Amino acid sequence: MITDPEIDGGWDTAGTAQPPQEFAPGGRAATAGASTARPWLWALGGVVVASAVWAGGLYAFGDRLSEPTLSYRASKNLCEDFKARTLSGLTGDLHKNRPVNEESSHPAVYGAVCVLENGGDGPRDFTVGVQVDLHKKTDPSAEFDVPPLELIAYTGDLRTEEVPGLGERAVMTAPAGDQTLALKVLDGGAVFSLQANAATFEEKNGRPATDATAVQAAMIEDMRALMTALRK
Incomplete structure (x- = not known):
């Protein structure tokens, strides 16, 4: 079983190894032969939070609706900027197959998305999607706590934990009984989102078993590298 890197306690990627994080219902480990994971859940865009205004025209959110100072540059090819080396x-190799790369420029938000798959000519059982949204008009912190709605729609309840030491705020989210992990980071007027979807974390097609804790740690390290690459 691949267990390096692993997370010690509060998502500290430099700590000692801990038992694998479980996501199957009832605290039971996912078993071999489990049904294939749901299709890739990814959509460019986000949730628009309605603005409350006073009669005099003052925003209830105050300076949260002021134009943020962006600390990151726009990515013209996110699949080139996102190396995904740890994952x-x-x-x-997640770059062996042809990636899906899209950008969307809007006066309010510049967005870029990249979707990668493993496997090459062999079986493809792991998909990663990364998205970067640069908010040019309003501070995105007001809506950061909205959970990934596409995950809720497919899986129901989610478990969310804070990830310290990454950006201004970061959270890791996982639905019970599914093999999808989502990492979201708020920093410098930008929102970074990373989802990893595995058909199974068990040994498969000659590849050693991969535990969820190692995947979480790898997501954090690859996200940190992407943020460094895009920082102005």
């Missing part, structure tokens, strides 16, 4: 070490 590739667990799952196989």
